[in-house]
Each structure stands twice: as C-alpha cells, then as structure tokens.
Amino acid sequence: MNQTMTYEDFQRRVSSVILTENGNCPVTPVIQMLQGKWKLQIIYELCIQSPMRFGELKKMLTPITNTMLTNALKELEGDGLVHREQYNEIPPRVEYSLTEKGRDLLPVFYAISQWGMKYIP
C-alpha cells in the first residue's frame, strides 16, 4: 500500500476500499467525526498523556474556552472515542482518557501522517 500505484491499480482497488457491500462510504462519517476546531488537538493531548483533568486539557489547549472544551469532549465521548471518569470529591475532579476505539485511530493518523510528510512542505 505504500509505494505509488498506477491509476489502473488504484481504480481496481478503490471500490473495495472506500465502498462497503451495502453501498455506503465508511470514510465520510469518520472525517465528520474528526471535524471541529479542537478535536484532533484533544485526541493528540490524550495520546501524549492520559488521563488528563479538565483543567490540564484547558491549559494545554489555550486559548480554548470552557464552552468549546466541554462541547468537544462531550461529542468525543458521545462518539465513544474518549472516556470520562468523574470523582465525587470536593473540589470536583474529572479525568479524560482515550478509549480503545479512540486508540484504534492510530493507523488512520499514521496513514495521514505519511501522506502529510510527503506532500506538506
């Protein structure tokens, strides 16, 4: 998959790659899931260090606002990529980490990274 392929090779393979049996494209929902100004950065921070508290994430992602961080984390949790662990203490403590589903995105990031290193100056 890594060397440059001819257009004929590409066309021969593409239907099995980006189209499933029922005719749906599995790529679109994944791209949509990773959209949003802060999501990739949040995932990246949780890759480097995990778990992370809300305040730690906010500090790393400055100048993100509380609202934006809360919304992004909720969506990531809703998509099953991030796990939220709440401890009922005073003062409150909440820790975020990647799920297995989130960690399984690594091959995706790897492929994108390879492409980016080749084509992004």
Next chain:
Amino acid sequence: MNQTMTYEDFQRRVSSVILTENGNCPVTPVIQMLQGKWKLQIIYELCIQSPMRFGELKKMLTPITNTMLTNALKELEGDGLVHREQYNEIPPRVEYSLTEKGRDLLPVFYAISQWGMKYIP
C-alpha cells in the same frame, strides 16, 4: 499496525506518528483539506471513473448546485488533489481527474475504511 495495541505501545509510538520534528501535527491540515460537504464524494466519483466532465459530476452528486460543485472543485484543484483540463471547443468541455497526490490518499482511505468497518454499525 493492524492488531490492537496496548496503551503503552500506543503512547510509545504516537509522538513519531502524529508529530513531526518541528513540533507540527501533519494530521490537522489533511483533515481540514478533506472537510466540506461534497469533497469526499467528488474524490470518490473521480476514483470510480476518470476523467469526468462537470455535468457528469453534477449528475452523480445530485442535488449539488453549480455553486457548490464549482467551489469544491476549485479548492480541490488548489490543494493539488484534482486536475482540471479545459478544451476550447463549442460547446465548452472541461474534464476533471485525480492527480497522483490525490490518488496517494488511498492508504488514508484504506485505514479509515478499516476502522469504520470495525466500529460503524
């Protein structure tokens, strides 16, 4: 890269995967490049058949409007993913095809597709 890895493996590898030497993340610009409601569908159509004329693309992507298709194609051409070939005939004819840079996205689509087939019901 394909079997599930432990979180320790993941953390050990991630910095080399989604962070380059200069500290920039090469993933973000690629995701941004693929954003937009119609771009992935356009790329997909050009994978299946190429070259395609403006009207053919418009027909395949119904109910896309002229404005949206024009904008998306211009951005894709500006990013070097799509090639535009104009023939000075009457009536006018313009054909679009993927560049090598665009075809090289196949490993990315493949990785996303694998993830999607595992996690998207």
Next chain:
DNA sequence: CCGGATCCCCAAGGATACTG
C-alpha cells in the same frame, strides 16, 4: 474546579437567475 446557560458573529452552505 468543572462546567451550564445565553447571546452573538461570521463563514460555510445553498437557491436562483444569468452568461461566454
């Protein structure tokens, strides 16, 4: 400390009419 609730802004998305 970790958010929720509101209100605002602007760019992306889109409908419609027109043209070389």
Next chain:
DNA sequence: CAGTATCCTTGGGGATCCGG
C-alpha cells in the same frame, strides 16, 4: 456546457456571566 453573480440561511465557534 460550464460556469458567475447575488442574496439568503444556518449552525459551528466563541465571549461572558452564573452555579454546584
């Protein structure tokens, strides 16, 4: 046929203030 030009709508992104 392959677009342009124009105007309109929508929702993601964000600032600010409030609460358990």
